Amino acid sequence: MPAAGETAGGCAGYCPRCGRNHFLDGVAARPAALALMQFFDDNDHVHLARPENAPDDRTKTAPLFGPERGKMFGVLLCRDVQGKTKILYGFSGMFNGHWRMPGWVGPLFDVDTFHDLVVSVERSIKQLGRRMKQEKQNGTAWGRLRTRRRDLSRQLMQRIFALYRVPDFRGGRHTLFQAFVGESGMPTGTGDCCAPKLLAHAARHRLVPVSLAEFYYGRENASATRVHKHFYPACEEKCAPILGTMLCGIGEMDAQDTTI
Ligand SMILES: [Zn+2]
Ligand SMILES: [Zn+2]
Structure with missing residues (x-):
């Protein structure tokens, strides 16, 4: 109580x-x-x-x-x-x-739409991670990939928020x-x-x-x-x-x- x-x-x-x-x-x-x-x-x-x-x-x-x-x-x-x-x-x-x-x-939000979004963006984030492993760490190409990966994660939150009604x-x-x-x-x-x-x-x-x-x-x-x-x-x-x-x-x- x-x-x-x-x-x-x-x-x-x-x-x-x-x-x-x-x-x-x-x-x-x-x-x-x-x-x-x-x-x-x-x-x-x-x-x-x-x-x-x-x-x-x-x-x-x-x-x-x-x-x-x-x-x-x-x-x-x-x-x-x-x-x-x-x-x-x-x-x-x-x-x-x-x-x-x-x-x-x-x-x-619609649960199926949510899952589709999260699954596709997380797949892209993992792909970028794999490509980073093929580049020299802290090199230019590696840095570009890292920036893209960070931006994708940030955008995901905003795109998830946009699904709410x-x-x-x-x-x-x-x-x-x-x-x-x-x-x-x-x-x-x-x-x-x-x-x-x-x-x-x-x-x-x-x-x-x-x-x-x-x-x-x-x-x-x-x-x-x-x-x-x-x-x-x-x-x-x-x-x-x-x-x-x-x-x-x-x-x-x-x-x-x-x-x-
Ligand atoms: Zn609360
Ligand atoms: Zn009111």
Whole structure:
């Protein structure tokens, strides 16, 4: 359970369109988050649709307690157009090397397009590495190849970011570059946390978010800022800069619903 004084969680961000912050509650989703922790405790895997399955290489939670350490998980409480409660589940980044997992929301980009891009660019990077081995180290040709290899790696990150589609709750769609509010560059992994994945899925399926709870599960991170089963608000570095745009329009959806 959260320690006394721990923040209520949820998420917030500055919306450039409205010129103010948008917020989402972090409390109402906690019972569903606690139930998810209990599911992990009881089953040692994350296959929500098939609790009776034994843990396998794709679904097992055991690696969360090993050298790779734990991970953030999120639960988004929503209402559908009929007013029925829906619960969405998300994990940060990849789980056991997978972007997709049955019963969980996916990332903000098309996974097949992502893999095609990464595979082709990494092939080129390896080719350049092999050609460098044939040249005299620190020679002119070698230096040129090294520069090209470095540029390719840098461009890859930007090309990956360009695959992300960031919806809001007004029917708008943005790129990560458009959604990101901040002076500094976008950190690696922006858009891969639970909050953006969950909100994007809700927006695409016309679900109205009510509350978001995120918790850490597994061996604490190296700096001990993330502790097993503790709740945390959406992160400041990667999430806060895009959440203002993503949360935009939630209030309007609520207003529409109450007039029906
Ligand atoms: Zn985050
Ligand atoms: Zn707004």
